Amino acid sequence: MGILGWTYVFVGVTFALYIYIAWRSRVSDTKGFYVAGMGVPPVANGMATAADWMSAASFISMAGLISFLGYPGAYYLMGWTGGYVLLALLLAPYLRKFGKYTVPDFVGDRYYSNAARLVAAACTVFVSYTYVCGQMRGVGVVFSRFLEVDINTGVIIGMCIVFIYAALGGMKGITWTQVCQYCVLITAYLIPAIAISMKITGVPIPQIGFGSTIAAGHPDAGKYLLDTLNIIAKDLGFVQYTATFATVNTNMLNVLCITFALMVGTAGLPHVIIRFYTVPGVRQARASAGWALLFIAILYTTAPAVAAFARYNMVNTLNDKPYIERPQWYTNWQKPGLVAWVDKNGDGIIQYRPGAAFVGRPDFKIVDGKRALGKYGQPLLNNKITTNKNELYVDRDIMVLASPEIGGLSAWVVGLVAAGGLAAALSTAAGLLLAVSSSISHDFYYRIINPQATEKQRVLVARIFIGLAIVLAGYFGIYPPAFVAQVVAFAFGLAASSIFPVILLGIFYKKTTREGAICGMVAGILFTGIYIIQTKFMGVGNWFLGITPEGIGTIGMIINLAVTMVVSSFTKAPPEEIQELVESVRIPRGSGEATDH
Amino acid sequence: MSKDRKEYWRKNLRIMAWLLAIWAFVSYGLGIILVNPLNHIHLGGFPLGFWFAQQGSIYVFVLLILIYCKLMRKLDREYDVDE
Numbered sequence: 001m002g003i004l005g006w007t008y009v010f011v012g013v014t015f016a017l018y019i020y021i022a023w024r025s026r027v028s029d030t031k032g033f034y035v036a037g038m039g040v041p042p043v044a045n046g047m048a049t050a051a052d053w054m055s056a057a058s059f060i061s062m063a064g065l066i067s068f069l070g071y072p073g074a075y076y077l078m079g080w081t082g083g084y085v086l087l088a089l090l091l092a093p094y095l096r097k098f099g100k101y102t103v104p105d106f107v108g109d110r111y112y113s114n115a116a117r118l119v120a121a122a123c124t125v126f127v128s129y130t131y132v133c134g135q136m137r138g139v140g141v142v143f144s145r146f147l148e149v150d151i152n153t154g155v156i157i158g159m160c161i162v163f164i165y166a167a168l169g170g171m172k173g174i175t176w177t178q179v180c181q182y183c184v185l186i187t188a189y190l191i192p193a194i195a196i197s198m199k200i201t202g203v204p205i206p207q208i209g210f211g212s213t214i215a216a217g218h219p220d221a222g223k224y225l226l227d228t229l230n231i232i233a234k235d236l237g238f239v240q241y242t243a244t245f246a247t248v249n250t251n252m253l254n255v256l257c258i259t260f261a262l263m264v265g266t267a268g269l270p271h272v273i274i275r276f277y278t279v280p281g282v283r284q285a286r287a288s289a290g291w292a293l294l295f296i297a298i299l300y301t302t303a304p305a306v307a308a309f310a311r312y313n314m315v316n317t318l319n320d321k322p323y324i325e326r327p328q329w330y331t332n333w334q335k336p337g338l339v340a341w342v343d344k345n346g347d348g349i350i351q352y353r354p355g356a357a358f359v360g361r362p363d364f365k366i367v368d369g370k371r372a373l374g375k376y377g378q379p380l381l382n383n384k385i386t387t388n389k390n391e392l393y394v395d396r397d398i399m400v401l402a403s404p405e406i407g408g409l410s411a412w413v414v415g416l417v418a419a420g421g422l423a424a425a426l427s428t429a430a431g432l433l434l435a436v437s438s439s440i441s442h443d444f445y446y447r448i449i450n451p452q453a454t455e456k457q458r459v460l461v462a463r464i465f466i467g468l469a470i471v472l473a474g475y476f477g478i479y480p481p482a483f484v485a486q487v488v489a490f491a492f493g494l495a496a497s498s499i500f501p502v503i504l505l506g507i508f509y510k511k512t513t514r515e516g517a518i519c520g521m522v523a524g525i526l527f528t529g530i531y532i533i534q535t536k537f538m539g540v541g542n543w544f545l546g547i548t549p550e551g552i553g554t555i556g557m558i559i560n561l562a563v564t565m566v567v568s569s570f571t572k573a574p575p576e577e578i579q580e581l582v583e584s585v586r587i588p589r590g591s592g593e594a595t596d597h
Numbered sequence: 598m599s600k601d602r603k604e605y606w607r608k609n610l611r612i613m614a615w616l617l618a619i620w621a622f623v624s625y626g627l628g629i630i631l632v633n634p635l636n637h638i639h640l641g642g643f644p645l646g647f648w649f650a651q652q653g654s655i656y657v658f659v660l661l662i663l664i665y666c667k668l669m670r671k672l673d674r675e676y677d678v679d680e
Contacts, residue, residue: 066651071632071647071650071651073651074628074629074647074650074651077650077651077654077655078624078628078650078654078655081654081655081658082620082624082654082658084658084662085616085617085620085658085661085662088662088665088666089613089616089617089662089665090613093669207652208641210642210643210652211640211641211642211643211648212641212642213642224641224642225642226642226643226644226647227642242636242644242647244632244633244636244646244647252629252630255629256625256629256630259624259625259629260625281680282680283666283669283670283673283679283680286662286665286666286669287666289662290659290662290663290665290666293658293659293662294659297655297656297658297659300655301652301655301656304651304652583602586602586606586609587602587605587678588673588678588679588680589678589679589680590680591680
């Protein structure tokens with residue numbers, strides 16, 4: 001059976017499994033729909049959180065990003081894992097004790113204000129939506145690359161699958177499919193990683209192979225892999241792989257700010273926070289944060305190793321080699337345009353140097369319905385060629401997508417990687433869509449518009465809104481707004497500057513008042529939002545200490561905290577019952593009873 | 598609030614502060630601020646600062662949550678506030 005056959009087998013089997021699980025865990029009440037009946041064991045919640053958190057970007061793109069960034073790639077690695085320490089120590093146990101359904105629930109009740117509830121609900125919807133569009137697109141991309149179907153068809157298939165298990169089973173269905181999806185994605189990530197590590201260093205554990213010497217039979221055998229990468233980079237004119245703070249955007253202050261903003265942003269993401277409402281008690285909430293991080297760490301410590309192996313392999317098999325001797329994986333991934341070559345000096349040899357080989361993504365020249373070929377059989381391009389010496393275009397996603405072929409694995413592993421990529425994208429999309437729909441149907445419809453709604457009405461409304469949310473996400477997946485890539489900074493920046501500080505102070509600073517919280521949130525959002533719009537869309541330079549928009553959430557959070565505390569000190573202290581609520585949230589006992597309201 | 602509860606909360610804050618201090622020291626300290634001096638030391642093929650930034654800090658994060666769970670479980674029992 002060929003690659004395509006195996007891919008259909010793996011994708012088909014996993015999809016059938018997700019639908020079966022959804023059918024087994026269908027629910028009929030709001031508690032089941034929003035928080036899986038609060039009966040999820042910590043290990044399962046850890047796996048579900050890990051799958052919820054690790055998106056198509058973590059699975060497909062992160063290793064590639066690190067591979068081109070080198071050392072500064074650490075801000076993704078530390079930022080997206082360190083946030084779990086904040087979650088475990090500062091938020092999860094207390095929110096679980098509070099014991100309701102959503103993030104705006106806590107904000108609205110703690111700050112005795114529907115205005116605060118609305119601001120929090122709007123932030124939740126915005127943050128989750130910016131994320132979900134990318135996921136739907138990710139589903140389509142995986143489909144088009146592996147199954148040779150149209151991207152749009154892929155998006156629609158993905159929408160149908162998510163709709164079935166999210167609308168049927170709500171949080172319960174999502175939780176148990178996510179547990180299954182975690183197992184699929186981690187297996188799919190580890191098998192090729194172990195194979196490449198074996199091949200290049202002879203060590204079966206990628207985390208150790210990463211710091212080992214190169215095995216016999218490869219160029220530079222016997223030397224340390226990282227040293228070799230540094231020498232290669234230097235020879236070709238790139239920044240050295242382990243070099244620190246080498247460019248303007250990776251100065252120390254900026255690396256610090258981005259890492260911090262990503263950590264705090266991670267801890268403030270609503271779809272991650274609501275996962276901690278699903279466990280039976282406070283102790284389980286703490287434990288499941290630990291399990292979640294352990295499961296995430298397995299992938300996140302493997303990714304930088306894959307990045308280094310792939311970079312070494314790529315340079316050695318392509319650079320200064322004749323195009324006609326290119327490896328098979330190059331030919332395979334040239335088809336969907338993930339690699340391309342322009343022979344600038346006409347010597348038939350691939351030169352890989354710093355800078356972009358041409359402007360934009362590859363746009364192959366088509367003659368009579370076929371790609372026009374050059375002198376060496378390479379597809380010709382319509383793109384505007386740049387003046388630098390680089391001739392090679394490499395899409396960062398290839399570092400993971402081509403890893404089974406680079407590792408010399410057989411066809412079925414490629415099918416497994418496709419199923420893994422889909423599992424990563426679908427699990428994150430489902431979690432985000434539930435966060436969006438619960439914010440609208442629970443916080444907005446039930447808590448503000450129609451508090452008399454019956455249990456049955458509420459579940460129905462939740463199902464309708466999850467359906468609408470999926471259709472809208474699919475629409476953005478098919479017609480992606482040009483700014484999708486730019487708005488991820490927004491999601492983290494806003495989570496860092498609005499949701500995280502408001503919950504933190506709600507728990508740890510009893511005197512925080514309604515007025516303080518609202519002013520703080522608005523100040524944090526305005527500063528962060530305006531800065532990102534100015535620097536990303538209006539061409540203004542990074543005017544605040546040279547901090548890039550990815551890191552500005554750090555400053556937004558500090559502004560939020562400062563404004564909230566100052567305004568709180570001038571306004572009337574929170575009512576007695578709110579102070580008692582804060583007291584009760586701080587004590588683990590009694591979390592079982594507080595679940596219904 | 599009873600005296601016991603106050604003491605419980607104070608001890609909870611102390612545990613948190615210590616663990617967060619380690620969290621910040623390992624990631625921001627060893628992984629970013631001190632990365633250059635640490636890179637002169639090698640751990641196998643890894644420059645040490647680079648290792649902390651891309652590997653070590655993540656292991657420490659997992660350990661920190663584990664320790665937190667253990668300490669809080671003990672504290673909850675000691676002050677009779679566990680579930």
